[in-house]
Amino acid sequence: MPQPAQYRGMALVIPDNDSEWTEYFAHARQHRLMMRACAACGLMRYPPSPACPWCMALEWTWREVSGRGTIHSYEVVAHAIQPGFKDATPYVVVLVELDEQRGVPTPDEALRIIGNLVTADGAMEGERDAAIGRRVRVVFHDVADHLALPQFTLTDEPPVGRVWRLPE
């Protein structure tokens, strides 16, 4: 992979020996959201990590997930820190709870992932429609030949639970 990949003024460094991330982002470049799944107990985990946090097994496989989920929390950045985000404000960061493996293995656990809330064609979504409980699906932003960033866009599916957004 050419190093580093440039995105919004940031150098994203994923060397070939990055045994956690390299394949994850290469799969994302194929527009597939893949989680590491434990070969022993079968549970998926994110971010990709070297061992199963539930059974300590070192063996794993990649398993594709639907990329559909629910906004578990969010924030709206009005004052950007990174120079490459200055022109994107206000932008929305979402914590998405994926549909697979919710409340497993304990009720407080889930496969959750962070991304920006974007429009279907990948532009930053306005904050007006950001809300806990809204449904989203993954879209991929191609950054380099072997790297894409998973992002999330709102869908018309009925919300999960109570819909809530920060009062104006």
Place this chain on the structure above:
Amino acid sequence: MATSSLRDKYCIVGVGETEYSRHSGRTTRAMAVEAIRKAILDAGLRASDVDGMMSYQNGDSTPANWVAPDLGIRLNFYMDVVGGGSSTEALIGLSMGAIEAGMCRTVAIFRSMNGYTEFRIGGTGARAAQPVRGLDLAQVPFGMRSAGQNFGMTFMRHMYDYGTTSAQVAHVKAAHSKHASQNPKALLKDRVTVQDVLNSRWIVKPLHLLDCCLETDNATCVIVTPAERARDLRQRPIHIMGVAGRVSKPRTDFHWAHGPISRVAGYYAKDIVFGQAGITPEDVDVTGSYDAFTFTTMLQLEEYGFCKKGEGGDYVSSGVIELGGKRPNNTSGGHLCEGYTHGMNMVIENVRQLRGTVDDYCPKAVDGVHTYDYGPRKCRQVKDVEITMNLGWAMPPTGSAMILRK
């Protein structure tokens, strides 16, 4: 969880700090030397009495072995650890361990940072340009780098889970600004109202500008030694009843994986620290709850049991945490108003509260004579303080705590 305890066997005997400013104009080495020197003199020690030194930093400071010789100190033990918030209490605990192991006798712990003029804590400047690798790839590419951006989703979920409002947590800033108006050292001495907080511009929703702490140049120091040694020193010994350090939630690689995400590390730390001290929250007279943001104070006070989980918004807006209230918090003004030190200034303040010699505007404060008039530019000493508690925050999933007594 029961842990063993060294309750009351160790004391904080000296405290010191430099000016809190946005223009230090000098090195972290020079500032550290000033803070340590002041703490040594405060304790009534000589340089040769200090034989241990610890510091914490994020590549933004000067290590102990470069600072100690400036004061003629030869060390039997030193260690500089990576870390920011929640390090103070943890390092005080580790210093007790080093002394208990016979490695040294008296430890100076310092934090020195040009947090405004060099390495800005908010993440702007040099930090914003750093390459993104490892676990940072899970969030930084999405514009989530600064502390406020790191914590915002935790705060938002607390509002969802419990109905906490912006106005409720704004009371934390209002209270701390009131306290800072009685602190000659404070960087911001002007009182602000809840409405001022709500009217300030958004930084990262749900945080307004005035929900966020300061960026500051300064150094701070505390000195720890065994209680039997402390009895012979200049100040009233302040005893360490219990300490918990960098207690963590599960999955610190990505703490959002293990909810509830509105739960913070105090959930796990409280039994350790209260268990050692053998007291309950009701016994605590003054708290120092890390106020990187208004929300962090609120989250910790409820997690440690000063109110029920979820009722933090009511608690911090009830007047309890203000001077004159039942259990004042951050009587120096804390990170929101006095200055940002990664937690140590709140420990220093609690030590002074317990001594009864808070450095407010009372003319004879140094002799422990106070008016207890909590008007602007007046007194900030709390009456009859017996027990204080510090709640140290690093991130939502990591925290430290310490209970002190006279």
